[in-house]
Amino acid sequence: MRRALICLLVLACGCSEDAPPPPRELVLETAVGAEGVSADVAFEIPEGTRSITIVVQGADDALYALGAFALGDQAELVHLPAGAPGPAMQMTYEQEQIGQLAGDLYQSIRLGTFTHVYPYRPDQNVIAGTGFLRVASNRSGPVTVRILMPEDDGANVLPLNLYVVSDTLADPNTPEFRSEVTRLFAQANVVVTFNGVERIPGTALERITDFSEPQEAPTSMSAMLPGLVADRMATGLDIFFVEGLPAGVGGLALGTPGPPIRGSYYFGVVVRGGFPAAELARITAHEAGHFLALQHVLNRGISGRTYPDPLDDTTPGADNLMEGGTLLTPHQAFALSRSALLITP
Ligand SMILES: [Zn+2]
Structure with missing residues (x-):
């Protein structure tokens, strides 16, 4: 009609x-x-x-x-x-x-x-x-x-905006860090670009002390980080480096997948600083992978039941970025390639 x-x-x-x-x-x-x-x-x-x-x-x-x-x-x-x-x-x-x-x-x-x-x-x-x-x-x-509903225009560039939410944390934006993040995403034909790094000192969010499963709540400390930069005009995904996360947590994505909307309290990923560059890059790529599209290869619920990702070519226990490794499969690459965050060169 x-x-x-x-x-x-x-x-x-x-x-x-x-x-x-x-x-x-x-x-x-x-x-x-x-x-x-x-x-x-x-x-x-x-x-x-x-x-x-x-x-x-x-x-x-x-x-x-x-x-x-x-x-x-x-x-x-x-x-x-x-x-x-x-x-x-x-x-x-x-x-x-x-x-x-x-x-x-x-x-x-x-x-x-x-x-x-x-x-x-x-x-x-x-x-x-x-x-x-x-x-x-x-x-x-x-x-x-x-x-x-972005156009299917072959966009494959993922700009990253790095924010150091700390007075003291070392600048993560080293050549080794950049080249390793670039290499990990290149497996999926995604070209990572870096919009530089900005330090945000003097906040109460340098050390994130809360963490919830399966994902963060709107009222969590992590979900307050995007508010620090909501007025920035940058394209791409925001990466927040903090001094501390709860024990055993190296990073977390504010969405799996996350809303590709700047200004949302879930826009971005959080990474604990202080790791060697290669590990910092792996954690950053893992969390960005979550934010764009990817699940863990296998999750385990409180009951003990296991929940595989929805892809046919991932294998639990194999070297994979969405476990503890670094590789990406063709189906993971496809899922990443659909993200609305990707832009054309
Ligand atoms: Zn994860």
Whole structure:
């Protein structure tokens, strides 16, 4: 119906017969009802779209995911089990500490702001046309849905903005660090560029003392780091080097995947400084890999159950950047290549 109306309007004003292409960024408002899902939210997917990134922004203490998602062929991809999704979302996030919603779409449930990037496997394709989605939550209330659909233009450059959140931490931006981060991403045909390093002294965030599973909360110390640089105009991904993280944590991504939206409290990754350059580079690449697209090859829930990533060519225990190693597989490279954070040279 809407298409017919647009055609009539175009004819009436004597313009070209071709309607303008739909916008590649949308901001839509909807609300989650008492049954735990929103109404259908329709959106136009332009031809030649690299990926669809859906960011749902809601209440800080509510869990969000997609209750339905369809591309231009209108085929629903989530297939949520019957009943309100809230209890199952809380169980996997809070008790199992995995945050993976049952259904056919691999998605990471998230507190406050949820992000999904499609496609995340090489056998998935973006189909242009009118798609739709529904937001699922354990709480009712309004949400804002941002949809980013960048052009499939071969963009493969990932700029990194390095921030040293410390008075004393050594500058991580050494040639050895840069060349190793560059080498790790080159495996996925991603060209990393460095926008330089900026020191941010005198904050109360030099030592991050809280950490939560499966991911950080909007009220965590880590999620306050992006606010330090929310006014910067830089493109690319923000990397925050801090003096301390909780024991055993070398770095953390503020999203897996994270929202590619500057100003979000989840925009960026955090790395503990002080490691030798090669290890600092490996941690940085691992966390940036999370932020763009990648899961651990295998996660283990509190129950002991294991949760593999959604890719077919990764192997638990093998040398891989998303375990303790450095290699990336072709399917991981594909997932990274879909990120809306990538720009053309
Ligand atoms: Zn990790």
